Amino acid sequence: MWGDDMFLDxxxxxxxxxxxxxxxxxxxxxxGENYKRNIGFFAPFEKQELEEEWDRTESFxxxxxxxxxxxxxxxxxxxxxxxxxxxxxxxxxxxxxxxVDVFNIKKFIAICxxxxxxxxxxxxxxxxxxxxxxxxxxxxEIGGKENSFYVSDDYSEVLKKVRTEIKNIQExxxxxxxxxxxxxxxLYGVKxxxxxxxxxxFHDREKIKALYLEDGVYVREEGISYIIFKVKKDSLEExxxxxxxxxxxxxxxxxxxxxxxxxxxxxxxAEELLKNENILSYLDWLQAKSQYLLRKKCVRPNIGEGKxxxxxxxxxxxxxxxxxxxxxxxxxxxxxxxxxxxxxxxxMGGKTVTLKLIGLFIAMAQAGLFVPAxxxxxxxxxxxxxxxxxxxxxxxxxxxxxxxxxxxxxxxAHRERKGxxxxxxxxxxxxxxxxxxxxxxxxxxxxxxSNFTVIIATHLDGIGKNAEHWRVKGLKEEVKEEIIKKxxxxxxxxDLLPRFMDYTxxxxxxxxxxxxxxxxxxxxxxxPEELMDKAYELMEGGNKR
Amino acid sequence: MLLELIPQxxxxxxxxxxxxxxxxxxxxxxxxxxxEKMKKKIAVASIGIDGESADLMFGHKKPEIYVYEGTLVVTxxxxxxxxxxxxEVIEDLGIKSPMGSVILAEVKRAGGILLSGLNKMxxxxxxxxxxxxxxxxxxxxxxxxxxxxxxxxxxxxxVFLSTGAALHQNPLMVRKRTKELVELFKIPPLKSERPxxxxxxxxxxxxxxxDDGVEVLDYQxxxxxxxxxAQNIRKEGAILLLNGALTEQLYRDILSGFRFDGLxxxxxxxxxxxxxxxxxxxxxxxxxIKTLYGINLLAVTVNPYNPASHRYYGEDxxxxxxxxxxxxxxxxxxxxxxxxxx
Numbered sequence: 001m002w003g004d005d006m007f008l009d010x011x012x013x014x015x016x017x018x019x020x021x022x023x024x025x026x027x028x029x030x031x032g033e034n035y036k037r038n039i040g041f042f043a044p045f046e047k048q049e050l051e052e053e054w055d056r057t058e059s060f061x062x063x064x065x066x067x068x069x070x071x072x073x074x075x076x077x078x079x080x081x082x083x084x085x086x087x088x089x090x091x092x093x094x095x096x097x098x099x100v101d102v103f104n105i106k107k108f109i110a111i112c113x114x115x116x117x118x119x120x121x122x123x124x125x126x127x128x129x130x131x132x133x134x135x136x137x138x139x140x141e142i143g144g145k146e147n148s149f150y151v152s153d154d155y156s157e158v159l160k161k162v163r164t165e166i167k168n169i170q171e172x173x174x175x176x177x178x179x180x181x182x183x184x185x186x187l188y189g190v191k192x193x194x195x196x197x198x199x200x201x202f203h204d205r206e207k208i209k210a211l212y213l214e215d216g217v218y219v220r221e222e223g224i225s226y227i228i229f230k231v232k233k234d235s236l237e238e239x240x241x242x243x244x245x246x247x248x249x250x251x252x253x254x255x256x257x258x259x260x261x262x263x264x265x266x267x268x269x270a271e272e273l274l275k276n277e278n279i280l281s282y283l284d285w286l287q288a289k290s291q292y293l294l295r296k297k298c299v300r301p302n303i304g305e306g307k308x309x310x311x312x313x314x315x316x317x318x319x320x321x322x323x324x325x326x327x328x329x330x331x332x333x334x335x336x337x338x339x340x341x342x343x344x345x346x347x348m349g350g351k352t353v354t355l356k357l358i359g360l361f362i363a364m365a366q367a368g369l370f371v372p373a374x375x376x377x378x379x380x381x382x383x384x385x386x387x388x389x390x391x392x393x394x395x396x397x398x399x400x401x402x403x404x405x406x407x408x409x410x411x412x413a414h415r416e417r418k419g420x421x422x423x424x425x426x427x428x429x430x431x432x433x434x435x436x437x438x439x440x441x442x443x444x445x446x447x448x449x450s451n452f453t454v455i456i457a458t459h460l461d462g463i464g465k466n467a468e469h470w471r472v473k474g475l476k477e478e479v480k481e482e483i484i485k486k487x488x489x490x491x492x493x494x495d496l497l498p499r500f501m502d503y504t505x506x507x508x509x510x511x512x513x514x515x516x517x518x519x520x521x522x523x524x525x526x527x528p529e530e531l532m533d534k535a536y537e538l539m540e541g542g543n544k545r
Numbered sequence: 546m547l548l549e550l551i552p553q554x555x556x557x558x559x560x561x562x563x564x565x566x567x568x569x570x571x572x573x574x575x576x577x578x579x580x581e582k583m584k585k586k587i588a589v590a591s592i593g594i595d596g597e598s599a600d601l602m603f604g605h606k607k608p609e610i611y612v613y614e615g616t617l618v619v620t621x622x623x624x625x626x627x628x629x630x631x632x633e634v635i636e637d638l639g640i641k642s643p644m645g646s647v648i649l650a651e652v653k654r655a656g657g658i659l660l661s662g663l664n665k666m667x668x669x670x671x672x673x674x675x676x677x678x679x680x681x682x683x684x685x686x687x688x689x690x691x692x693x694x695x696x697x698x699x700x701x702x703x704v705f706l707s708t709g710a711a712l713h714q715n716p717l718m719v720r721k722r723t724k725e726l727v728e729l730f731k732i733p734p735l736k737s738e739r740p741x742x743x744x745x746x747x748x749x750x751x752x753x754x755x756d757d758g759v760e761v762l763d764y765q766x767x768x769x770x771x772x773x774x775a776q777n778i779r780k781e782g783a784i785l786l787l788n789g790a791l792t793e794q795l796y797r798d799i800l801s802g803f804r805f806d807g808l809x810x811x812x813x814x815x816x817x818x819x820x821x822x823x824x825x826x827x828x829x830x831x832x833x834i835k836t837l838y839g840i841n842l843l844a845v846t847v848n849p850y851n852p853a854s855h856r857y858y859g860e861d862x863x864x865x866x867x868x869x870x871x872x873x874x875x876x877x878x879x880x881x882x883x884x885x886x887x
Contacts, residue, residue, distance in 0.1 A: 082639070100622045100646055103634035150633035150653055167654070191880055194574075194611075199850060199879060201859050226857045248629075 006041035006363055008385050008414065015386050016360040017317045018367075024316075025292040028079040031277065032284025039285070041366040044380040044418060047303055053368040054300050056125045060290040067122055071287070074118050077111050078284045084108045088273050091266040096259050103149040105266055105273075106140045109133050110147065112276050115283070126286065128279045131272040136265045151255045159254040166247045173240050180231060184216065196231035289369055298370035301361070302377040308336040308358060308453070312374035315357050319372070322498075330503040331373070332357055334470060340447050341455040342464040343505070345472025346517035350503040351457035352388065354472075355422040358455060359384040362420060379453075382417040388424025401429035408442070415450035423456040436460045443467065462511060469510055473502035474517045483524060546883055547572070547705065548579040550843045550874055555702035557673060557684045558843075563726065566711035568848025570609045571878040573687050576705075580683060581613045588617035588649075588676045591660035591687040592669060610687075613655045617679060619672055621645045621662035629656030638675060640668050649676065660687065670700060699814050703841045706730070707878075708866070709848030716858045716865075724869045727845065729815045734839035735784075742786055746813055746837055753777075754784040771795040775802030784809045791834065792819045800832055807831070814838040844874035 013019045027033045042050040064071060087101045097105070109132075116130040143152030153160040181192040188207050190198045198217065200207050202225050211217055211229050221228040233241075266273065292298075296316050312331035319329040332354055343351050361371045362384050387407050389400065404426060411421060426442070427435035439456070440463045446454050447466050456464070475483070479500050519539060523532045551558060558576070562569035573589065580587045589612065612618060612630055622645025625632065632650035640647040640662065647662035649672075663669055669686075676684050686701060708723040710716070735742070738754055745752050751762040751774075764770050767787050775798065778785065785799070791812050799810065812818055814836050847866055849858040860880060867875035867884030875884040 082637070098622055099625065099634050100637060100648055103648075104637055107637075144633065148633050148635040148651070150631075163654070170655075193879065199857055201857075221855045223855065223857055225859060228855065228857070 005043075006366060006381075006383055008383055008411065012384070012386060013363075016356055016363055016384070017315070018360060018363050020317050021360075021364070025288050027284045027288040028075045029081050029284055031081050031083060031281040032078060032288055034083070035281035035285040036288070039367060041363070042368065042380070044382060047380060050303070050366065050368065050380070054370070056127070056286060057290055057293065057368065057370065058300055059125045060286050061294050063122060063124065064287075064290055064294055070118070070122055074115065074122075074124075074283075075287065077115050077118070078280065078287070081108065081111050081280050081284075084273060084277060088266060088270045091263045092270055095263075096256060097263045097266065098259070099149055099151065102140065102259065102262050105262075106137075106149050107147070108273070108277075109137050109140070112280070113137070115280060119283075124283070126279060127282050128275065130276055130279050131269075133269055133272070136262075136269060139262065139265060151258050155258045156254055159251065159258070162247055162251045162254060166244065166251060169240050169244050169247070173237065173244070176237060176240075180216065180234075184214070184231065188214070192231060198229040198231070199226055200229065201226045293370045296372045298372050299375055300370050301365040302375070303380055304377040306337075306339075306379055307377060308334070308362075308379070309375070309377040310334050310358065310361065310373055311376070313357055313361060313376065314372045315353060315360065316372050318353060327498055332503065332505065334358070334505050335507075336453075336455070336468065338466070338468040339453050340443055340464060340467035341453075341470065342467045343455065343457045343470045343472070344459070344508075345457075345505075346474030346501070347521050349472035349474045349501060349517070351472060352424055353503075354505065355386065355388070355424055355455060355457055359386055359420060359422050379418075381420045381453075383414070384420040384422070385411055386422040386424065387411070387426065388422070389428075399429060401427065404429070412450070415446075415452065418451045419453075421446070421452045421454045423454065423458075425458060426456060428459065432460065436463060439463050440465075461513065465510065467510075469508045469512070470505045471508045471512070473504045473506060475500055475502070475520055483520070546579065546876060546881065547576050547844070547846075548583060548585075550886075551683070551703060552843075555841070555843075556677065556682070557686065557701040558703050558705065559686045559688050559701035560705045560707060560846075561688050562707040563723065564709075564712045566848070566851060566853050567707045567709035568846055568878040569687055569707045571848060572705055572707050572846045572876075573685060574609075574611055575878060575881070576683075576685050577610070577612060577616065581616075585682040586615065586617075586680070588619070588679070588681045588684045589660060589687070590619035590663055590669075590672065590676070590684070592663045610658055610660060611656065612652045612658050614652055616652045617676065617681060618650050618652060618658060618660060619647065619663060619676065620650065620658065620660050621647050624659040624661040625650075628658040630654060630658045631656070632658075635679075636675065638668075638672055640665075640672075647672075649679075673700065699816075699838050699840065703843050704730075705844055705846055706842060707846045707848070709878075710851035710856055710858045710862070711848070711853060714854075714856075716862050719858075719862075720866055720869055723845065723866060725821070727842065727870055727873065729818050729820075730840045730842045732815055732818070732834060732836055732839075735809070735811055735835040735837060738784060739837075742784070742811060742837055745786055746788070749788050750786075751788045752786045754786065755780055756782065767795055768792070771798030772802035775799040775808075776804065778803060778805070778808065781805035781807040784811055786811045786837075787817070788813075790817050790819055793821060796820060796832075803832060808833070810834045812836055815840055842873070844876055845870060846876045846878050848878050850879050 007013055022036055022039070025036065027036055042053070082104065084105055087097060087105060090101065091097055112130050113132055116132060118124070119126060119130065140149065143154030144150050151159070153163055184190065184198070185192055188210055190200060190207060190211070192198050197220065198211065200211065202208070208227055212219075216234075217229040217231050219227060220230040311333045313333065314329045314331050322329050332350075334354065343354060345351055361373070361376055362378050362381055364371050365376065365378060366380060387404060427438050439458065439460060443454065443456070443464055443466070446452055483500055519532065519535055522535070560569050560572050577587065577589065589610070618632065619638070621642050624644050630652050631654035633653050634648055634650050636649040638647045638649055642662040642664065644661045647668070652658070663672060673684065706726065708719060710719065712719045712722060741754065741759065745761070751764055751767060753760045753762065762774060764774065766789055767774060768789070771794075774785070785808060787810060791810065799808075808831070810832060812834070818834065845866065847863045849860065849862045850856070860877065863875065863877040863882070864884065870885070872885050874886045876882070877884075
């Protein structure tokens, strides 16, 4: 798979709407999200791999339909999984892992184990087999629970001994202090704070006098209205504290030894751990896309030779937008046999959408996805590219036409490759006479000199001698009266248009005149009546002449 | 002493200090100690550590919070290296902090511990939810009283307020400020129009609510526009929802701009009110102040000793505060004595 190479320019992902679609495919956890971000496309020579990817997808989709409840457990596990990459690299670099690192490794191994069991049980087809680590798992569970981590006493005899000693000394120390504090509190009627401080106010003269004479305390602070005494440490206490300090050091060393050993384990299994992470990541991606494909009623594509056939194709993003407006997307069908295709048709008739839909479907399919259609058959491409009216930046100082030419030149550099080139209203920024000549020459050149399949949407009449011709049905003459009537009742022309527009594509002959809908559409979109009357008048006059 | 002041249904308890060194840590330690004696399962966390970690890292200081076996703690990877207590990691909370990953751990051996890592409001909410899943009887959160963590008391079930000698060099000023803040905390939450105002507040909007409709105000902030806003209120009995702080100046502007009798100013919560006690006393007259969210203040803990300056204000100081705040319970954390209880 080759990353973003499906597109000659990363912006194209956005033009086709693939970035938004990937956003809508939501993984359960961070691993899947991360996998998605780096997803690549299958190249034409990877046909076999792509078919396998679709096999896995198909089988997972079936699983969702058949075992939705059992899968919930898998989604939960995947949502809990986090990357251990940085921990593995840390171990490999020789740094000793800390207990939080070890906790995360332990959790990761447990998730791998549970996922592995589910894969077995449900017969999930995935990429590679999850490795289990019984030795490391057992080592991490020494003396502790399954889902937490602690360097427990059972790791080493020395550790156990040291900790017992620490506990004993701590107890001895605190009982010693408790006794001394209690003794002082009883004797002098004062309160000793945890840190051994005793605060006495001046009006308690008797107490102050007595504490001054007490050997076990010293004056820490003399204020304006009070004195703070502090309990002295006796020699036994000091001795115990020193001992404790040494023992703590020893404990630390012993714990480090255990962590060192775990680190060694982790670096030993580094490769397998990383492989497992990849498998979990892929599995999360697989489940995420399967759920999406099911939700969007997608179909498994067919890899054909030369022909692009879409039956009932829907643009998933536009479909959502229209649904939000209470409208529905009219499914598109097209059956392309030649390498050169010309699409003509009304303004706002969905020519651009058709172009983008074809490009999107091929990109989706080669990314291992299914497509929202009844059926889809296509030849694998090395790239897809759209050249059209994209709101460009003015920085380059080129006009629409200038930019178009530059881009065509850019694409021509790839003419040896098997690509799909989508041209949207090429040369519309210049005069129709020259435009027609230029486009005809371009199509001719591409036909003879490139490996491209070219689909062009245009208003220009009579171009594309070698091409196959399609037309958007658009607004029918019969509905014209009805629309104008409606227009007078309602004011929203833009809402009205999709209801009367027939987006169906039909095969036409080369020299058939394209339909003239521009005037009607301008009227629907609300240009002044007087202006439109004049336009119709001129049109009729022209036709007569 | 503190534990019996916490109602049965309050599981999350925040301890907010009015300044550094006012005995927040003593209060938390006291709570932990009492819970240990009562065999309660608890969790503890701290929001925002101020330079304390630096002191600890350079070995100037020992961790001050003492936890017992079985207690759950929220802390971070690096803080673990600075603790005497031994812990078992039971969850990586998925939050990255300057002190490493924030984790939930169970204490295996009692000792001093450094709690750290929590800073962002969202994190605190998530952690709270996560911790409560572990069936603890109480979750105690040590939170500084500043803007960043001021929401801690709002999302907890109950609050202890810590004050003390460290707040001001003049004991009378400590009394005054503590009293003012407690007065604020006692301002009752608004009862009417709640769903509407809550939604507007979430969107950080300001609005005037009349009995016959709502006008959302087109101001970023009310500061400097108080007079204008108040002048445009067209009816008495309206509710003015503010989206930020209510300062002394703003309050005066609104008072002078408002042309009728009876206005209720609503702010998100008591921490948004920055008024002197004289203004607060006059509140009830023409323009009253209410909050959207209240604070369940259980008691005030007082540390009459300032460890930084070694100044001790004496027991009478605590008694005076207890007198000021009567009948609210007041606890002397040095002498461990209660006032206004029973």
